[in-house]
Amino acid sequence: MSIGNSPEDDRPSVEDDRPTVGRALQQARIDAGLTVDEVSSTTRVRIPIVHAIEQDDFTRCGGDVYARGHIRTLARAVGLDSTALVERYDAEHGGRPEPTPAAPLFEAERIRPEPRRPNWTAAMVAAIVVVVAFVGFTVFSGNDKSSGKSVARDVPPAKPSAGPSEKKPSQPKPEPSDSAIAAVPADKVTVKLTAENGSSWISAKDHSGRLMHEGVLKQGASKTFTDEQRIDLVLGNAGAIKLYVNGKQIDDRGEQGQVQRLSYTKGDPQAG
Template sequence: MSPRTGRCRVSIGETLAQARHRSGLSVAQVSEQTRIRPPIIYRIEADDYSMCGGDFYARGDIREIAEVVGTDPEPLIDEYDRAYRAAGPVAATSLDELLERSEPQWHRRPGFLLVFGVAAVLIVLAFVGYRMMLAPQPGPSGVSVAANANATQAGTGAAGRPDGARSARATTGEHPSAPASGAPGSSPAPAPSSSGTPSPAQAPSHAMAMVSAAAFGPHGGMGTGDDPQNAHLAIDGVRGTAWRTDWYTTPRFGNLYSGTGLVVDMGRPVTVTAVRVTLGPAAGANFQIRVGDQPSLAGMPPAARSAGPGGMVRLTLASPARGRYVMVWFTKLPPDPAGTYRADIYGIAVKGQP
């Protein structure tokens, strides 16, 4: 029941909890993707926002959780503003209290407020004009922005730490856009459908639960690749654990194999629109994202490619791919500190629709 209107409705916390269950995600998995601590998620699902630290942070947490579990955050934030938000600007409570206690009496005089308001408007206008003067002019159409797209796809940030870009996203609430067309190491984003009916790529996508992971070798198939006993570490949701390939004397597997990889079983056929792979910090890995219903190279055609970046790599498929299995297939390995070559996968996330 809404605390202000008295009408019965599904609360914010109930909506988020139901969406999480529909997505097949646990609280730990939502925490791993949003970097919001599990106790806070449990409290939010119970409509208790006391641990969020104020309206500003509560609204941000609601938005982060809603986007991961695949529900629209805007109605939930509107409901929060109606039911819970304190009067005045959205800000951290502690900051409001400090400003209220420290505000001098002369600051409240009407004459001072008028002068202060005029000065603030002039400063804003001067700043906007300065930024407009410095704004770059648009270049000729058709120019490739490969460098920017490659940087967006890599998303490593934070001094090469595999989880650095994920932490930065959770802190700021920003979400990287899809790589630009023509960028090396990624597939272009799909063009909008010309018809009135939305294409599969335009349908809402969300993170999907993964059932299991298995090492994949070029000759023996599932379970026969490198480090098979630790394949599950790539999807366990635990920060710092990883599946690793064997070490090789050259980036091309010592000329012994054509590649090596890791297969994720989604448990049922799904439509895949994007994949996020968290590698080690070293650059130099080339890999493909393959999707299909048969756990074999022939049964999983390539759907996207990455060439070079380390850390967190986000790939948006040029067109949605349908299949039960999603594979990260390495065709080139990055160097390691020992002078050999090997790749690490600290995490995999698959977005799409069931």
């Protein structure tokens, strides 16, 4: 015995002879007459995890939180005290982590000032209000200044509108005369077609048979053709066409709906 030591300090330490968590669960299951499959079906803990826990292998549980949950579930299934087994698990695996006090965190969040963001909506509303106020002030100021002044001098006097009796009659279109004949080239044949009484299909060819025009001449439209020797015409609705050849009007051109084939040369109009 050494000096200064009590008799209890000289006693050999007694090792903890309690079974491990996994061995305790396994022994309790066997004592209860249950198989691993039956425990797995009852607790919904998969068979490989039950085997691993009974071998004190908790790596397949996915963490301490899930390991404690499986231990409680299996302990209740085999009739053991789940609280005692969880405490033994914590003692064997470092214990539960100390909870982080919430107060200091909340204090830090309270002390830390949040950056203030500019309120763009309020700024836009304020700008719109200023613009509207400025426009309104300008309008009302302009009305006040112009209210005492006569604006008649700035507006030219309106001209009296001509009444129905003062309207000049439209000048009638002059009919082709001998002067029109003088304007037509004497060395060429000139044919003018005007759809006066309706539309008509027309065709015009020169002396060589080249097609100069073919199509519908709508009412009110005109076409003029010129050739050095001869122009051949086909009028689908001859009565609708007003015809001038070399500056002279041709009266005998056909009736409404009648198809006419006409040919004209230089000089006085002559039907071919």
